Structure formats: C-alpha cells, structure tokens
Amino acid sequence: xxxxxxxxxxxxxxxxxxxxxxxxxxxxxxxxxxxxxxxxxxxxxxxxxxxxxxxxxxxxxxxxxxxxxxxxxxxxxxxxxxxxxxxxxxxxxxxxxxxxxxxxxxxxxxxxxxxxxxxxxxxxxxxxxxxxxxxxxxxxxxxxxxxxxxxxxxxxxxxxxxxxxxxxxxxxxxxxxxxxxxxxxxxxxxxxxxxxxxxxxxxxxxxxxxxxxxxxxxxxxxxxxxxxxxxxxxxxxxxxxxxxxxxxxxxxxxxxxxxxxxxxxxxxxxxxxxxxxxxxxxxxxxxxxxxxxxxxxxxxxxxxxxxxxxxxxxxxxxxxxxxxxxxxxxxxxxxxxxxxxxxxxxxxxxxxxxxxxxxxxxxxxxxxxxxxxxxxxxxxxxxxxxxxxxxxxxxxxxxxxxxxxxxxxxxxxxxxxxxxxxxxxxxxxxxxxxxxxxxxxxxxxxxxxxxxxxxxxxxxxxxxxxxxxxxxxxxxxxxxxxxxxxxxxxxxxxxxxxxxxxxxxxxxxxxxxxxxxxxxxxxxxxxxxxxxxxxxxxxxxxxxxxxxxxxxxxxxxxxxxxxxxxxxxxxxxxxxxxxxxxxxxxxxxxxxxxxxxxxxxxxxxxxxxxxxxxxxxxxxxxxxxxxxxxxxxxxxxxxxxxxxxxxxxxxxxxxxxxxxxxxxxxxxxxxxxxxxxxxxxxxxxxxxxxxxxxxxxxxxxxxxxxxxxxxxxxxxxxxxxxxxxxxxxxxxxxxxxxxxxxxxx
Numbered sequence: 042x043x044x045x046x047x048x049x050x051x052x053x054x055x056x057x058x059x060x061x062x063x064x065x066x067x068x069x070x071x072x073x074x075x076x077x078x079x080x081x082x083x084x085x086x087x088x089x090x091x092x093x094x095x096x097x098x099x100x101x102x103x104x105x106x107x108x109x110x111x112x113x114x115x116x117x118x119x120x121x122x123x124x125x126x127x128x129x130x131x132x133x134x135x136x137x138x139x140x141x142x143x144x145x146x147x148x149x150x151x152x153x154x155x156x157x158x159x160x161x162x163x164x165x166x167x168x169x170x171x172x173x174x175x176x177x178x179x180x181x182x183x184x185x186x187x188x189x190x191x192x193x194x195x196x197x198x199x200x201x202x203x204x205x206x207x208x209x210x211x212x213x214x215x216x217x218x219x220x221x222x223x224x225x226x227x228x229x230x231x232x233x234x235x236x237x238x239x240x241x242x243x244x245x246x247x248x249x250x251x252x253x254x255x256x257x258x259x260x261x262x263x264x265x266x267x268x269x270x271x272x273x274x275x276x277x278x279x280x281x282x283x284x285x286x287x288x289x290x291x292x293x294x295x296x297x298x299x300x301x302x303x304x305x306x307x308x309x310x311x312x313x314x315x316x317x318x319x320x321x322x323x324x325x326x327x328x329x330x331x332x333x334x335x336x337x338x339x340x341x342x343x344x345x346x347x348x349x350x351x352x353x354x355x356x357x358x359x360x361x362x363x364x365x366x367x368x369x370x371x372x373x374x375x376x377x378x379x380x381x382x383x384x385x386x387x388x389x390x391x392x393x394x395x396x397x398x399x400x401x402x403x404x405x406x407x408x409x410x411x412x413x414x415x416x417x418x419x420x421x422x423x424x425x426x427x428x429x430x431x432x433x434x435x436x437x438x439x440x441x442x443x444x445x446x447x448x449x450x451x452x453x454x455x456x457x458x459x460x461x462x463x464x465x466x467x468x469x470x471x472x473x474x475x476x477x478x479x480x481x482x483x484x485x486x487x488x489x490x491x492x493x494x495x496x497x498x499x500x501x502x503x504x505x506x507x508x509x510x511x512x513x514x515x516x517x518x519x520x521x522x523x524x525x526x527x528x529x530x531x532x533x534x535x536x537x538x539x540x541x542x543x544x545x546x547x548x549x550x551x552x553x554x555x556x557x558x559x560x561x562x563x564x565x566x567x568x569x570x571x572x573x574x575x576x577x578x579x580x581x582x583x584x585x586x587x588x589x590x591x592x593x594x595x596x597x598x599x600x601x602x603x604x605x606x607x608x609x610x611x612x613x614x615x616x617x618x619x620x621x622x623x624x625x626x627x628x629x630x631x632x633x634x635x636x637x638x639x640x641x642x643x644x645x646x647x648x649x650x651x652x653x654x655x656x657x658x659x660x661x662x663x664x665x666x667x668x669x670x671x672x673x674x675x676x677x678x679x680x681x682x683x684x685x686x687x688x689x690x691x692x693x694x695x696x697x698x699x700x701x702x703x704x705x706x707x708x709x710x711x712x713x714x715x716x717x718x719x720x721x722x723x724x725x726x727x728x729x730x731x732x733x734x735x736x737x738x739x740x741x742x743x744x745x746x747x748x749x750x751x752x753x754x755x756x757x758x759x760x761x762x763x764x765x766x767x768x769x770x771x772x773x774x775x776x777x778x779x780x781x782x783x784x785x786x
Contacts, residue, residue, distance in 0.1 A: 168187075
C-alpha cells in the first residue's frame with residue numbers, strides 16, 4: 042500500500058505519450074496535408090483518455106474514434122494516417138487494461154512508420170509498444186530494449202525533450218528492477234538535458250532520484266532530492282497527482298528517521314491533493330500511512346479510525362491489500378488490549394495466508410508469529426518462525442524487522458525449553474538491534490548533516506549577500522556623487538537653453554496669435570453681419586408672406602360681397618380661415634427672436650379665439666384648451682394649424698344644430714418622449730349611425746388625412762355618442778418644458 046514507484050512510472054509514461062504524436066516531422070508535409078481530419082480525430086480521442094478519472098465510456102469513445110481514423114485512412118489510401126490510427130487504438134486499449142491486445146496495434150504502427158521512413162512517428166509507436174509491457178520480470182527486458190531504441194531515435198533527431206522524458210521513464214524502470222546504478226545514470230542524464238533546455242518542471246525526476254538514493258540507504262541525498270522535488274513542485278504551483286506521490290515519498294523518508302511531525306504534515310498535504318483530484322485509491326493510501334504513523338506515536342484510537350476509513354472507502358477487495366490491512370490491525374488491537382477483534386483479524390489473516398504467493402507469506406509470518414507469541418501459543422508460532430528464517434535468504438527483510446523475528450524465536454525457544462537456541466537468538470538479536478540502532482542513528486545523523494549543510498549554506502549566502510550589498514552601496518555612493526555633479530551641470534545647461542527657447546517661442550507665438558486673432562475678429566464681424574442680414578431677410582419673408590395671406594383674405598372677403606351662392610360663400614369663408622391659420626404662424630415668426638419654431642402654447646389659444654369671433658358663437662359654445670409648452674418647426678406647425686382649423690370649424694358648424702349649447706375640447710400633449718398628440722373633441726350630436734364619415738370625399742376630411750400623412754402621424758376619428766373625437770399623434774423635434782399649463786378661452 043505504501044509503495045508508489047509504479048504510480049510515478051505510469052504518470053511519466055502518460056505525460057510522455059500525450060505529447061508525442063502531435064509534433065510530426067516537417068519532411069512529411071504532403072502526408073500531413075492528407076491526414077488533417079485524421080489528426081483532428083486523434084486529438085479528440087486523446088481528449089477522452091486524458092480526462093481526470095477516465096471512465097469506461099470515455100475509453101469506448103476513444104476506441105470508436107480509432108476505428109473511424111482507420112476507415113478514413115483506408116478511404117484516403119493514407120498509410121501515414123493508418124499508422125496514427127494503430128497508435129491511437131493501442132493507447133485506448135492500454136487505458137482499458139488490455140495492454141497485450143493493444144501490443145499488436147502498436148507493432149503494426151511501428152512497421153508502417155518504419156516502411157515510410159517516418160522516424161519521429163516510429164519512435165512514438167515504439168514508446169506505445171513499450172508501454173504495452175508490464176513491469177514484471179519477464180516483460181521488463183523487452184520494455185527496456187524498446188525504450189532504448191526510442192531514446193536513440195530521439196537523440197538522432199535532436200529532440201532533447203523527448204529524449205530526457207524517456208530517460209526519466211527508463212530510470213524509473215531500472216528502479217523497479219533494483220538496478221540502482223543504471224537508474225541513477227539515466228535519471229542524472231535526463232536531469233542534465235532538462236536543465237540544458239531550461240525546463241522547470243523537475244519535481245518528477247527529483248522525486249525518482251530521492252527514491253533511488255533511499256533504496257541505496259543514502260539518506261542524505263534521498264532527503265535532499267525529495268526536498269528539492271517538493272520545493273520545485275510548490276514553486277510551480279503543481280497540484281497534480283504526481284505532487285501527491287512526491288509528498289508521500291518525503292513523508293515516508295521522515296517517517297523512517299522518526300521525524301513524525303513533518304511526516305504527518307506531508308502526508309496530509311498529499312491526501313488533500315488526492316482528494317482534489319478525486320483519486321479515491323490515493324486517499325486510501327494516505328489514510329493507511331497516516332494510521333501507521335498514529336499507531337507509532339501511540340494515538341491508537343485515531344489510528345484505528347484512519348485504518349477503518351481507508352479499509353471501507355473504497356472497500357478493499359484485493360487479497361494482498363487485505364493482508365496488509367490485517368497486518369496493521371492485529372498489533373493495533375493488541376496494543377489497545379482488544380483481543381476479540383485481534384483474534385478476528387488473525388483468523389482473516391490465516392485465510393489470506395493460504396491464497397497468496399511466497400513473498401507475501403514471508404510478509405505475513407512476522408505478524409502471525411507476533412500474535413501467537415502474544416497469546417502464549419508458542420507451539421503454533423514455531424512453524425511460522427522457522428519458515429521465515431528458511432525463506433529469509435530468498436526474501437531478505439530490513440534489519441529491524443529481522444531483529445523482531447529473532448526476538449520472537451528467542452521467546453518461543455525459551456518457552457519450549459530449547460535454551461541453547463534461545464541463547465543464540467538472544468546474542469543475534471543484540472547484534473541486529475545494535476545494527477538497527479546504528480542504522481537509525483545514521484539516518485538521523487544524515488538528516489542533521491543535511492540540516493547543518495543547509496543552514497551553513499544559508500549563512501554563507503547571507504554573508505556573501507551582505508558583503509556584496511556593502512560593496513554595491515560604496516560603489517553606488519561614488520556613482521551617485523559623480524552622476525549628481527554631471528547631472529547638475531547638464532540640468533543647468535538644459536534649463537538655460539529651455540528659458541531662452543521658451544522666450545523665443547513665446548515671442549513667435551504671440552505674433553502668430555495676434556495675427557490669428559485679427560483674422561478671427563474680421564471673420565466674426567463678417568459672419569455677424571451675414572447672420573444679422575439672414576435674420577432680417579427671414580423676418581421680412583415671414584412678414585411679406587403674412588401680408589400676402591392677409592391680402593388674399595381681404596380679396597376673398599371682397600369677392601364674397603358679390604356672391605349670393607351659399608356654398609360659394611362657405612368655401613370662401615373656409616379658405617379665409619385656413620389662410621388665417623397660416624398667416625398667424627408667419628406673424629408669430631417675425632415678431633419673435635426664434636425664426637424656426639412656433640410656440641403651440643401661444644398659437645392654439647390665439648387660433649381658437651379668432652375662430653370664436655369668426656363664427657359668432659357667443660356664449661353658446663365653450664372652449665377648453667390644454668396645451669403643453671411645445672415648440673414645433675414651421676414645417677410641422679402649418680399642417681397642425683390647418684388640421685385644427687378644419688376639426689374646430691366642423692365642430693362649430695355641425696355639432697350643435699338649432700342653437701344647442703355645447704363644449705369643444707382642444708389639447709396638444711406630449712404622450713412620450715419626442716411624440717405628441719392633438720385631440721379635438723365635442724359633445725355635440727355626433728355622426729349619424731347610418732353615415733360613414735370616413736367614406737366621404739369632402740375637402741376638409743381630405744385635408745386632414747393628407748396633412749396627417751405629411752406629418753407621418755396616426756389620424757383617427759371616432760363617434761363618442763354624443764359627440765365626435767378627432768385625434769392625431771405624430772413625432773416632433775423639440776419641446777420647451779414638461780410642465781402642462783391649461784388655458785381657457
């Protein structure tokens with residue numbers, strides 16, 4: 042449970058493969074152009090496989106895409122694309138645990154790219170082929186040979202990054218083989234290549250070096266490289282599962298030299314990363330290691346809780362993993378004097394013992410013997426102790442573990458009366474105990490030496506920094522003094538030059554400004570004269586238009602005196618009123634300062650007053666005018682005045698027959714921003730039910746419709762019964778204010 046070498050190896054190979062296929066040689070430009078779609082499919086398949094916690098459905102999707110790549114390659118007759126499809130299929134099958142099945146696809150890819158002379162792609166296929174072999178003793182030679190072949194190709198291509206990555210993987214494999222010399226050689230070569238490229242993510246190779254040195258009992262270098270791995274990863278903000286493994290290794294290094302506080306700190310950091318990455322088995326591994334540490338420091342109940350959490354989530358089903366758990370449960374229950382649970386775990390361990398290989402049995406024998414000796418069952422313990430001693434040369438144990446087994450043999454021989462063997466075992470135990478103590482002291486001295494070297498190095502660095510700072514300060518003072526004098530002289534010269542230049546520029550600027558000001562004044566006088574002339578002309582035009590309209594009105598009035606036809610007289614009167622509505626606008630324009638706008642708040646009451654006098658309504662008809670202070674352009678004011686004239690004159694003439702009394706309401710209001718509505722309503726007799734006023738072709742209705750269209754307005758006529766209501770809404774340009782001021786006439 043505590044080992045993580047294989048995990049680091051898998052991480053390295055995964056990172057390597059993910060980046061290998063997309064950096065193809067430029068010499069295959071034509072093949073690349075033909076396989077663009079195939080490469081896109083390959084990218085999609087890799088996305089599925091690189092998901093955190095890849096599920097079976099993701100693997101199935103990658104396999105399906107691989108088949109599509111193969112079909113498309115055959116359609117395009119592209120051997121290059123076919124090779125890529127074989128690599129992708131091998132990779133997908135490997136993720137699904139079918140490495141041997143994927144091996145044949147990887148081999149096909151190697152053969153295809155070898156035939157095409159595509160060295161880089163051939164190397165990628167070789168790496169995929171190597172990944173299809175396990176780390177068992179029978180598979181490792183083939184895997185190593187393939188990886189060495191890949192390293193040679195990358196070296197010839199000058200691809201240092203891939204060469205370094207593969208050297209790192211090969212170093213990890215040699216570590217699994219316990220070939221520490223070759224492991225260190227490959228890892229140091231990979232580290233040198235990484236550094237030559239300026240590559241920063243060195244935490245993985247540092248962690249592997251620390252593990253190798255730890256296996257070689259070189260605890261100083263082991264701790265040094267593990268600390269370097271943690272420091273590098275934390276500086277880069279690495280939160281991947283690789284960092285969790287690095288924390289685990291450093292914690293285990295501290296645990297072996299009984300530095301329990303930093304060991305617990307790094308175990309907890311690693312477990313946090315595993316939880317963030319949803320790595321349930323990683324969390325389980327950290328809970329197991331933390332429980333061991335807690336048991337070692339006599340926090341038995343906390344250790345039991347941690348063991349239980351690890352054992353149940355996820356549930357442990359593998360018989361070997363169950364064996365490791367039972368090996369920890371039994372001594373913990375014994376130390377807690379919970380003999381009932383210890384016996385249950387012992388019985389489980391006996392069942393496991395019959396299901397595992399000889400190496401695992403050797404691990405279990407110490408725990409079984411310890412339990413039996415604790416229970417004073419020396420006769421049952423003896424066969425396990427003898428079997429352990431017999432297999433020790435084949436499966437050697439750590440010194441302290443071997444010493445514990447010898448102590449158990451001493452107790453067993455003493456209890457069974459075999460005193461000579463007991464004395465031999467006691468002497469051997471003393472020797473082994475001294476050796477174990479020396480080893481522990483060596484580890485602790487190594488830690489102290491590393492701390493001393495680090496502290497001494499920090500002190501030397503601080504001293505050098507202080508000396509350098511003093512030298513720099515002295516040099517800085519001299520430079521500052523020299524620069525101050527030079528700068529002062531330069532500033533004085535520049536200042537004098539600026540003053541003179543500013544004086545000249547100011548003088549020239551004043552002359553230019555004076556000239557420009559005279560030109561501007563002359564232009565302003567000209568423009569003012571033109572503006573005054575324009576305003577005078579506009580006033581004169583409006584005055585003359587008003588006078589001309591008044592002349593026309595007078596002519597029509599004179600003409601009406603010689604007419605006896607009632608319809609003709611009515612037509613002349615209507616024309617006079619229409620002309621007056623326009624005349625009133627022009628009169629207002631030349632009497633005010635604003636030559637382009639008509640204040641409707643003044644105009645409408647003035648117009649209504651004129652119509653009252655013209656029709657001699659006396660007190661029979663009352664008018665109510667409500668007008669917002671709206672100003673309209675002349676173009677809009679004239680149509681509005683004509684519509685108002687038509688609507689009010691129609692109401693006066695037809696709404697109140699036979700001398701009836703009534704009311705006429707006129708309003709011009711702003712209904713929304715930039716839009717106003719004119720409404721003329723009366724409470725007269727209204728429109729007869731059998732008459733469609735909209736269908737009539739009278740001049741008044743035609744005028745109102747036409748003028749409404751001219752204003753782009755909406756014209757409506759409704760019968761209120763009693764009365765008629767005419768409304769027109771249209772957009773206007775401006776208004777004076779938002780306050781409504783009702784006016785009565």
